Amino acid sequence: MQSINNWITRVNSNKRLVHRGRWVNLTFTFGIDDHDFLIKINNGVITSIKKRTVLTQSGTFRIHGKSEAWEKHWLKIPPKDYHDIFAMLAKKIIVIDGNLIPLMQNLQYFKDIIISNGASDF
Secondary structure: OOOHHHHHHHHHOHHHHHOOOOOOEEEEEEEEEOEEEEEEEEOOOEEEEEOOOOOOEEEEEEEEEEEHHHHHHHOOOOOEEEEOOOOOOOOOOOOEEOOOHHHHHHHHHHHHHHHHHOOOOO
């Protein structure tokens, strides 16, 4: 996984991806092991990624998994069941909860911003 700043840059520099998310204005929680990150999005642009420091801080929805699962998901060619967040959800590799309407309405956008990350240093 790249650094947080690289993740922001990779998403925000992809004009097609930002355009796809142009109606997305929310904060969602992305979890890796015991660490949750609040990812704030305005009009498809990631404006900040901050480590959650207080349990009452939350996003509209949460996507959470173990670091090993995300490492496999971020491989150039992921193994079976790790290629897609819903395949991972079906196999109980990750957990998704909260208000899923915005996630489902912009599913490809969220899949693309998650996959746009690479090997780990969070």
